[in-house]
Amino acid sequence: RKEVEQDPGPFNVPEGATVAFNCTYSNSASQSFFWYRQDCRKEPKLLMSVYSSGNEDGRFTAQLNRASQYISLLIRDSKLSDSATYLCVVNLYTDKLIFGTGTRLQVFP
């Protein structure tokens, strides 16, 4: 079993739609969690950290379920500029940061 698993997509959604991505992780001792965004041919950039109580940043909401070992990202009111690959990242022990395969999102007009 992979340490971090994501549905690769692609998710094709119209502008204004709400879309959700899930990510599961295998190591229950994982310390912290993140969502990164990667545009085509660019390096990944931090979108947001994921906190136990859930957190929101504008149109983006992240949730963590430690009991079920999954993380989610919800994007509301999708924009064309949201088209990218969304990478789930898990911080294992000793700051070992493991990336999922990424979920590709395409927002169309």
Add this chain to the structure above:
Amino acid sequence: EAGVAQSPRYKIIEKRQSVAFWCNPISGHATLYWYQQILGQGPKLLIQFQNNGVVDDSQLPKDRFSAERLKGVDSTLKIQPAKLEDSAVYLCASRRPAGTGYTGANEKLFFGSGTQLSVL
């Protein structure tokens, strides 16, 4: 602040040749990572340094890949000999370690622009 510097930006070699990549992390960042990203996949951790010591290299193909960070600052990653399946983008990232007085576990990664390697 200056970002993570990587070079070269692109490299094309033939299989069985050797190649080296260089990374200079953000000043003061003790933790340095090398990732391999094959097209269509997420970054795969190859090696993690804390200062000049190796924390994790469990995914590094040690028969052909080597990495060092001798003075705890910049780092080099070498492939010798290269195989066709090594074609990928090699990303270097740096980060403050946990327990430094910052919000350690939630510190973000800073990536360089990567080196795109094509093995023919």
